[in-house]
Structures are given as structure tokens and as C-alpha cells.
Amino acid sequence: MESKKIIEEQHREITDSINYAKNIQSAILPPLEEIREIFPESFILFKPKDVVSGDFYRAAKNPEGTRFIAAPDCTGHGVP
Numbered sequence: 001m002e003s004k005k006i007i008e009e010q011h012r013e014i015t016d017s018i019n020y021a022k023n024i025q026s027a028i029l030p031p032l033e034e035i036r037e038i039f040p041e042s043f044i045l046f047k048p049k050d051v052v053s054g055d056f057y058r059a060a061k062n063p064e065g066t067r068f069i070a071a072p073d074c075t076g077h078g079v080p
Contacts, residue, residue, distance in 0.1 A: 022052045035059045038067050 032044055038059045046053070054074035061067050 018051050025052055025056070029056060030058065035069075039069065 029046070035042055035044060035057075038061045044057065046055075046057070048055075055071065056074070057069070057071045059067070059069045
């Protein structure tokens with residue numbers, strides 16, 4: 001019975017950590033409207049394999065009008 005409680009507690013801690021990481025990731029990803037200001041005819045397909053993804057995206061436009069988009073792949077990320 002004690003081992004069941006330990007496993008349940010570990011599971012809760014891991015799940016809480018993953019959900020916290022998802023909240024952080026959601027907060028740093030730019031909204032679609034921001035991307036559409038730079039790339040008007042665009043869309044974002046962001047489908048993490050699990051709850052949280054190691055990948056993220058950014059878009060920017062410099063004063064000369066050049067547009068940039070980045071979609072870094074952070075394979076091997078960890079959740080604290």
C-alpha cells in the first residue's frame with residue numbers, strides 16, 4: 001500500500017511539472033494574430049506529440065521590410 005502512495009505522488013509531481021511547462025510554453029508562443037501581421041496568408045500547425053513540445057516558433061519583420069520566420073527544434077528538452 002505504501003508503494004502505491006509513493007507512485008501516485010510521483011505521478012502527480014510529474015504531471016504537475018509537465019502542465020507547468022505547458023503553461024510556460026503557451027505564454028511564450030506568439031499569438032496567430034502577431035504572425036499574421038507579418039505573414040498575412042499564413043497559418044500555424046502546432047501539434048505537440050504530448051502535452052508539451054520542445055519546438056517553438058517566432059516571426060519578425062525588420063525596418064527594411066524583410067520578413068523572417070524561425071521554427072527551432074529543441075529535441076531533448078527536459079521538464080524540471
